[in-house]
Amino acid sequence: MNRTVLITGLVxxxxxxxxxxVGLGKDPQHIESPLIGKPAPQFALQAIGSHETLDVAxxxxxxxxxxxWATWCGPCYQEHPTLVQSAKMLGxxxxxxxxxxxxxxxxxxxxxxxxxxAYPTLLDAQxxxxxxxxxxxVPETFFLNAAGQIVAKYEGPLTTEALQSELAKxxx
Amino acid sequence: xxxxxxxxxxxxxxPDAQEFxxxxxxxxxxxxxxxQRTNEVAALLRCPVCQGLSVADSPSLMARDMKxxxxxxxxxxxxxxxxxxxxxxxxxxxxxxxxKFQGVAALVWLLPIAALIxxxxxxxxxxxxxxxEPAAATDATxxxxxxxxxxxxxxxxxx
Numbered sequence: 001m002n003r004t005v006l007i008t009g010l011v012x013x014x015x016x017x018x019x020x021x022v023g024l025g026k027d028p029q030h031i032e033s034p035l036i037g038k039p040a041p042q043f044a045l046q047a048i049g050s051h052e053t054l055d056v057a058x059x060x061x062x063x064x065x066x067x068x069w070a071t072w073c074g075p076c077y078q079e080h081p082t083l084v085q086s087a088k089m090l091g092x093x094x095x096x097x098x099x100x101x102x103x104x105x106x107x108x109x110x111x112x113x114x115x116x117x118a119y120p121t122l123l124d125a126q127x128x129x130x131x132x133x134x135x136x137x138v139p140e141t142f143f144l145n146a147a148g149q150i151v152a153k154y155e156g157p158l159t160t161e162a163l164q165s166e167l168a169k170x171x172x
Numbered sequence: 173x174x175x176x177x178x179x180x181x182x183x184x185x186x187p188d189a190q191e192f193x194x195x196x197x198x199x200x201x202x203x204x205x206x207x208q209r210t211n212e213v214a215a216l217l218r219c220p221v222c223q224g225l226s227v228a229d230s231p232s233l234m235a236r237d238m239k240x241x242x243x244x245x246x247x248x249x250x251x252x253x254x255x256x257x258x259x260x261x262x263x264x265x266x267x268x269x270x271x272k273f274q275g276v277a278a279l280v281w282l283l284p285i286a287a288l289i290x291x292x293x294x295x296x297x298x299x300x301x302x303x304x305e306p307a308a309a310t311d312a313t314x315x316x317x318x319x320x321x322x323x324x325x326x327x328x329x330x331x
């Protein structure tokens with residue numbers, strides 16, 4: 001009896017401790033994306049500085065990087081050079097797309113004029129595309145494989161190392 | 173120029189709820205009822221950029237957009253369950269202020285209850301055992317008496 005009681009008590013306590021440890025150790029703002037492994041939600045948005053629209057279906061055939069950002073977001077300034085440089089280096093093999101929400105076309109245009117651009121930037125006027133991708137804050141980046149499936153999501157400003165590491169998943 | 177702008181706007185397509193949760197299963201809501209239902213449903217959704225605030229309570233731009241989406245969907249006849257499923261599809265259970273009773277969320281509730289029941293069973297069985305063996309417990313008492321005290325008693329009895 002004593003041994004059974006001890007083992008059962010230990011198992012229950014250990015399970016509670018593990019659940020509390022895992023639960024309390026998590027970043028409360030981190031969103032585990034349920035879209036990983038699923039096709040990227042459809043959109044066709046207007047490109048800044050032109051009257052053309054870009055369709056998510058047109059990204060198929062090559063790995064793609066969709067970066068959600070905004071001009072009012074500090075870390076977006078930090079990661080912008082990384083994205084532009086990487087797009088210039090990998091441009092032939094990987095498609096880069098920026099999606100801006102909660103922002104104005106004038107501010108975006110000004111940002112791109114001042115800091116450079118190497119890929120299309122789209123305007124998500126009502127934030128519905130960001131919602132469909134489960135964006136919880138900016139910057140946030142989604143990595144798509146050539147079949148148009150989301151294979152990874154990165155929260156926060158991208159570094160070159162992080163970009164390469166996540167992109168490797170999309171290249172498989 | 174205006175025609176070009178209008179043509180571009182016609183080509184713009186944002187992800188639609190129908191793509192994710194099918195056609196509306198409810199009745200379109202309008203007027204004051206729409207305001208009320210929007211607040212009720214938005215109160216069930218967590219604002220992704222806030223600390224523990226609902227979409228209904230948060231003043232953030234992200235929450236405002238989400239609340240507008242809730243409003244649009246209610247106006248089109250989507251049910252509360254469909255709206256919650258729409259957001260859950262993108263954000264997972266994180267977005268639900270009342271998580272579903274499944275997986276780890278269920279364990280968080282069940283394990284402490286199981287521990288309480290187990291503890292109660294142990295205490296009850298121990299108490300029962302003590303009740304059943306009062307004599308044994310009494311007999312055991314002299315054995316635990318300090319030998320020094322026993323010797324003192326013996327000397328007192330003799331004198």
